[in-house]
Amino acid sequence: MQQGERPPSRVRRQQASSLLDWLVRWQGATPTSLKVERRFAGEGLGWCLVATADIEPEEVILSVPLTAAITSEGVDEGRWSTHMAAELLRRQAAAAAAAAAEAGGVAAAMSAAPWLDALPAHVDLPWLYWSDAELAELQDEDTLAEAQHMRGVLETACEELAGSFSRQQVAWTLSLVHSRSFAQAGRHVWVPGIDMANHTLAPNATIRCLQSPGSCQGAAALDEVCPPDTAAAAAAEPSRFELVAGEQGIAAGQEVTISYGSWPSDVFLLFFGFVPADNPHDSAVLFYDLFDLQTFKARLAAPADDWEPDWPAVEAAVQQLEAQLGPGEQYIRMVATANGLDSRLLQAAQALLAVGRGSPDGRTPLSVPQFVALRCRQLLAAYPTSIADDEALLRQLESGGSAAAAAAAAAAAASAAGGDEQLRAEQLQTAVRYRLGKKRVLQATLAAMGDV
Ligand SMILES: C[S@@+](CC[C@H](N)C(=O)[O-])C[C@H]1O[C@@H](n2cnc3c(N)ncnc32)[C@H](O)[C@@H]1O
Known part of the structure; x- marks a missing residue:
C-alpha cells in the first residue's frame, strides 16, 4: 500500500461482539457480572463502553489479567510497536487456524477471534494513511518531520515482517x-x-495496573518469608490492568471514558488519529532551540529583508547563552500553551534580552513580552493561511455533512495551496482543525503579552 492510498472502510460495523463475554469466560477478566457493554458511538468515535447499571465511585469496572494483553516487556524501545504488531498478527493467524481446524472447539473459543473481530478496520493515523499533500495541510514543520520519522517505523516493520504479512496488514496493525x-x-x-x-x-474513569508479587523484583525473596505454597500462588497470580470508576461514579447509560493524557494535539493526531476539540493542553513551538532563539533576536535588529545570519556570531552567542543558563535543562521545543509560556523559554529569553540589544532599532532593550509577541506575530504571518481562512474552510467542510460541499472545499484548498493532488475532505478537516489549534494558541499568547 502506498501513502495516501485509500484503506478499507473506516470502521468495521460488527455486531456488539462477544468481546467482554470472551474476556470473562476465557481470559480471567472480572467482575464476572459486568456493568458495561460495547456500543457503536458513530463513525467518528467508533465503538465505546457504556454503563448498563449505576457504577459506584471507585468501583472496578473491568479487571483484565496481563496474560490476555500484548506488551512490549523486555523488547528494545526502538521496535516496541513492530514487536506488538507481530504478536497481534500471530494471534490473528492462530485464531484463523483454530477456527479452521475445529469449529466450535475449545481452542477456537479461547483464541483471540472475539478481540480481533472487535477491532476497527482502519484508524486514520496521518503517517500511515495520509498523502504528502494531506500532511502538508497541517502547516507544521515539526509535525511533518515527526510524521516522516514515523513513516520510517512502518518501513522498518514492513521489512522485518515481509514474507509473512502484507504491507496493508502491517500498516493496519x-x-x-x-x-x-x-x-x-x-x-x-x-x-x-x-x-x-x-x-x-x-x-469519569481511570486505569491502573496491579502488579503481581510474581512480577516484582523482590519475588524471589517471597520464598524466604512465606511457605512455598503461598509464595508459588502469589507468583502465579498475574498482574492485572483495571478500569476503575472515578470519584463521581458513573450513571447507567453514560459512556465510560478515560483520559489518554494531557497532550498537545500533535500526540493525539499522530498516535490516535484525531484532534480533540478545544484542547486546553495544545501548544505551539515558539523556538526549536537556542539557535532559533538567537537567530530571531539577531533578525529583529537586522535592517534588510534579505538579511542572512552571521553563523559564527550566532554560534558564539548561543555558547555564551548556554554558559549563562547552565547545564541541567535541554532548551529545545520551547512552547507556548493556553496556560502560559514554557519556563525554559522565559529563562532563555530573559538571559538573551539581558544584554539589551534585541530591539528592532538595535538600541532600546526589549522586554520578554515584547519579544514573545513579535515571535507570535512572525509565526502567524508565516502560515500560508490565516485563522479567518481556516475558520471559513472548516465551516465549509463541516457544513451539514454535505459530501459535495466538503469535496469542493477540499479541491479549492488544494488549488489554493498550489497542488494538483486531490485532498480527501475528512483528512483536510482534521488538518485544518489541527493547524487552527496552533494558530489560536499563538493568538492567545499574543493577547496575553499585551499584544505589543
Ligand atoms: C483506545 S481506542 C478506543 C475505542 C475505539 N473508539 C474503537 O472503536 O475501538 C482509541 C481510538 O478511538 C477513537 N477515539 C477515542 N477517543 C476519541 C475522541 N475523543 N474523539 C475522536 N476519536 C476518539 C480514535 O480513533 C482512537 O484512535
Missing part, C-alpha cells in the same frame, strides 16, 4: 498498536476490553 496501547512502567501495554474506552477531557 501498527495503527491499532499505536492508538490502543498505554505506556506504563517502561513498557507498552495493549489490554483487550480496556482498549474500548474513548478519551475525554473530563473522564
Whole structure:
C-alpha cells in the first residue's frame, strides 16, 4: 500500500461482539457480572463502553489479567510497536487456524477471534494513511518531520515482517498498536476490553495496573518469608490492568471514558488519529532551540529583508547563552500553551534580552513580552493561511455533512495551496482543525503579552 492510498472502510460495523463475554469466560477478566457493554458511538468515535447499571465511585469496572494483553516487556524501545504488531498478527493467524481446524472447539473459543473481530478496520493515523499533500495541510514543520520519522517505523516493520504479512496488514496493525496501547512502567501495554474506552477531557474513569508479587523484583525473596505454597500462588497470580470508576461514579447509560493524557494535539493526531476539540493542553513551538532563539533576536535588529545570519556570531552567542543558563535543562521545543509560556523559554529569553540589544532599532532593550509577541506575530504571518481562512474552510467542510460541499472545499484548498493532488475532505478537516489549534494558541499568547 502506498501513502495516501485509500484503506478499507473506516470502521468495521460488527455486531456488539462477544468481546467482554470472551474476556470473562476465557481470559480471567472480572467482575464476572459486568456493568458495561460495547456500543457503536458513530463513525467518528467508533465503538465505546457504556454503563448498563449505576457504577459506584471507585468501583472496578473491568479487571483484565496481563496474560490476555500484548506488551512490549523486555523488547528494545526502538521496535516496541513492530514487536506488538507481530504478536497481534500471530494471534490473528492462530485464531484463523483454530477456527479452521475445529469449529466450535475449545481452542477456537479461547483464541483471540472475539478481540480481533472487535477491532476497527482502519484508524486514520496521518503517517500511515495520509498523502504528502494531506500532511502538508497541517502547516507544521515539526509535525511533518515527526510524521516522516514515523513513516520510517512502518518501513522498518514492513521489512522485518515481509514474507509473512502484507504491507496493508502491517500498516493496519501498527495503527491499532499505536492508538490502543498505554505506556506504563517502561513498557507498552495493549489490554483487550480496556482498549474500548474513548478519551475525554473530563473522564469519569481511570486505569491502573496491579502488579503481581510474581512480577516484582523482590519475588524471589517471597520464598524466604512465606511457605512455598503461598509464595508459588502469589507468583502465579498475574498482574492485572483495571478500569476503575472515578470519584463521581458513573450513571447507567453514560459512556465510560478515560483520559489518554494531557497532550498537545500533535500526540493525539499522530498516535490516535484525531484532534480533540478545544484542547486546553495544545501548544505551539515558539523556538526549536537556542539557535532559533538567537537567530530571531539577531533578525529583529537586522535592517534588510534579505538579511542572512552571521553563523559564527550566532554560534558564539548561543555558547555564551548556554554558559549563562547552565547545564541541567535541554532548551529545545520551547512552547507556548493556553496556560502560559514554557519556563525554559522565559529563562532563555530573559538571559538573551539581558544584554539589551534585541530591539528592532538595535538600541532600546526589549522586554520578554515584547519579544514573545513579535515571535507570535512572525509565526502567524508565516502560515500560508490565516485563522479567518481556516475558520471559513472548516465551516465549509463541516457544513451539514454535505459530501459535495466538503469535496469542493477540499479541491479549492488544494488549488489554493498550489497542488494538483486531490485532498480527501475528512483528512483536510482534521488538518485544518489541527493547524487552527496552533494558530489560536499563538493568538492567545499574543493577547496575553499585551499584544505589543
Ligand atoms: C483506545 S481506542 C478506543 C475505542 C475505539 N473508539 C474503537 O472503536 O475501538 C482509541 C481510538 O478511538 C477513537 N477515539 C477515542 N477517543 C476519541 C475522541 N475523543 N474523539 C475522536 N476519536 C476518539 C480514535 O480513533 C482512537 O484512535
